[in-house]
């Protein structure tokens with residue numbers, strides 16, 4: 001295996017959606033934005049503040065319908081030096097759409113985000129890691145729609161497949177896939193984000209994070225801005241499982257992350273890919289020179 005130059009850093013991703021945007025009723029209804037309190041601007045401020053305190057820049061996977069409701073917030077994210085990528089036109093799971101609708105929603109979503117910030121959108125993450133089930137191979141549509149990378153394939157049961165690689169790789173059409181970090185083996189594999197990042201022992205998480213950063217593993221950290229909003233209402237009408245995954249450990253999470261992530265160089269996914277591609281060229285150049293000499 002080729003050794004690439006390393007420097008301790010990790011990609012950082014933020015899924016830009018509001019606190020109530022679960023992919024299930026009643027939160028996925030067409031009128032959900034009117035039924036639940038709009039707290040996205042507040043959550044955005046908290047996440048921007050966290051990033052500024054940590055000296056971190058990240059890739060924000062954004063919903064186009066929320067960007068149209070909050071264009072000023074989207075611009076503030078971009079103006080702070082972060083990259084904007086697409087999380088969907090709406091927060092509907094990919095496999096709940098037909099292929100033509102999925103394609104059209106990505107086209108319209110990318111255009112809407114680019115119109116607002118003026119910057120190219122080249123990354124995609126499906127809501128709830130939903131490039132699975134009937135949408136499992138829809139990554140093949142992404143390059144022709146103008147995307148260079150995806151971060152939707154979670155190597156986990158339920159949300160994806162534990163057999164999928166745990167490190168970034170290129171899919172057969174050249175698209176980069178940057179899977180989120182997990183820990184554990186087989187049925188005991190857990191995500192390294194959300195409830196696990198909020199509740200797992202800090203010393204254990206910190207050791208894992210330092211190891212991933214030292215390896216320059218390329219597995220993006222995942223944060224939802226609403227996870228920093230301690231004043232959000234309780235989710236109504238949800239199962240115990242949903243409530244646990246959504247709300248457990250929210251109190252003090254901002255302070256916890258400031259300690260857990262301190263000193264790590266956190267960068268947009270685009271930067272990790274660019275550095276990796278440059279390293280690959282540097283490794284390939286002497287080989288090519290030898291062939292031509």
Ligand SMILES: [Zn+2]
Nearest residue numbers: 015017127128
């Ligand atoms: Zn989401």
